[in-house]
Amino acid sequence: MALWEAVLELADDHLVLGHRVSEWCGHAPMLEEDLAMPNMALDLIGTARTLYDHAGALEGAGRDENRLAYFRDERAYVNCLLVERPNGDFAQTMLRQLYFAAFMEPYWRQALHSSDAVIAGVAGKAVKEMAYHIRHAGEWVIRLGDGTEESARRMQSAVRALHGYTGELFEAGADAGGVLPDRAALRGDWDRVIGEVFAEAGLRQPDGVPMQSGGRRGLHGEGLGHLLAEMQSLARAHPGAVW
Amino acid sequence: MYSQGLIGADGRTDEAPEFLEAFQKRIDAEEKIEPMDAMPEGYRRTLIRQIGQHAHSEIVGMLPEGNWITRAPSLKRKAALLAKVQDEGGHGLYLYAAAETLGVSRDQMTEELLSGKAKYSSIFNYPTLSWADIGTIGWLVDGAAIMNQIPLCRCSFGPYARAMIRVCKEESFHQRQGYEIVMTLARGTPEQKAMAQDSLNRWWWPSLMMFGPHDAESQHSDQNMKWKIKRFSNDELRQKFIDATVPQAQFLGLSVPDPDLTWNEEKGGYDHGPIDWDEFWRVVKGGGVMNRDRIEARQKAWDDGAWVREAALAHAEKRRARKLAAE
Ligand SMILES: [Fe+2]
Ligand SMILES: [Fe+2]
16 A cells, blocks of 8 residues: 555645745745745745655655655655646735645545544644734735736736646545545535635636646656756755755 | 844934923832833834834844755754744744834834845845754844843833743744754764854854943943943853853853953953944944845845735725625
8 A cells, every 4th residue: 555655645735836936035025925835835845845754654664754855856855746836926825825825724624524634633733824914825826916006917817827737636646545635625615715715806817727747757858857956955065964 | 123223313302301301200219111111212212212122133044044944854944943933933923012002003114124224234135044043043133132131021111021031932943953953063073063163263253243232332321321221231241141041052062252252350251353334333233144135035025925914904904894794
């Protein structure tokens, strides 16, 4: 059974998105966001750490969180494509956060009842964090969609840029043997949250955007390699060192 | 992080002698001055300048450390560094709020930072060139900040004193965390130890400069001492810092890059070699390696964020109008 690989997918989603959000630190549009974005990044990285630890233990090959995060190449990363998308402007970053959180919140709600105690434990904490991310990012999507002409245009173009990466969220990955929620079943919850936010923001789901997929098989865009090169550079320059 | 010995404060004031005397009596009685209280213009001006410089230092200080968030060598260090940089932003926020009680807005202060009119601590005009710098900054720069800020917890201006109490707790956590990073490196591989030593070599002197010019060259210091905006002189604080830090370096097996450093039994403290004040003034006046990049980064964040801030205002306005229409 490949439960550890399914947990690894989840861990990679959280680390890669947490890393992307952390790239904003010190460069946000206002001081309040310079505080809110590291908060979100910390939530995501904290969850990733527990999940890597767990994946390593389930695998049983002695890999710890740092081994898994810092010593795998992009072909071995199994995050979905949405989370690796570049930050773009603030509209794109907030929409990416909303898309992800609106998927993870019902995911963790289901996972509260997982037969795996570690997963159920993570779910208890993460479900509240994702509800906060939906609120925070959702409010921004509404403000920007229903703000000025420029912000509405940027928000709608973020939707066009990211929409094609939402289908993959619901695709099955490694077989978790029923220990993790069925992704496809979360579609209704996700549609409802996104629908409500978009209605208030005056945004439309675009038609005819082809859906992308491949992350769960290590088939990524070109951006992930650069993200990993940066993230892993120091750890790999000193293999075996303790930090 | 922190504000350096205040640069270019102008404490001149021209109120009536009776008013100044009554104000001084309150200060001497250790009463806290609150925002709505009458205060000499020079006192208000000095505080706006000092709190503003301090707030800007916290904000600009996010940049050198932010430089390593995406390259932190373990997930635990990455999370701790993110949290630390976030704390510094939080310090900036309380400090801007404290300055706002004196009648200056955050936007106004930001414009002054970007135009170069307002200063920030010069230490942040040095680059972070290795991971060890993240440890060294926590150990030395947050350490120096604590030396400066502990006395500010008793500053005569209430909102500033209260902000400092909260900030100092976090700074001392940063200092311990930084020291622990350096200790891990000093006990690590030969390359890690060399990284730690190189970092100490680069940050030692700039850290001593954080306390500001020698007392003999420091203008307006007397008035600030009298008003209890400042409670110890630059040289006194610098001495305390050296005496506390040298044994910490020795404990790590790192050498302090000052050949003249010697223990002086008589004064019960260290004597140190000459500080390069030409370098200090060069960096204060904009000639440091990173001065231009730091302000450009802040300017870019400000400019790139303009449409977001405008949209937030426009949306709030639309909401208000819709609510009114519905009533
Ligand atoms: Fe600080
Ligand atoms: Fe600090």
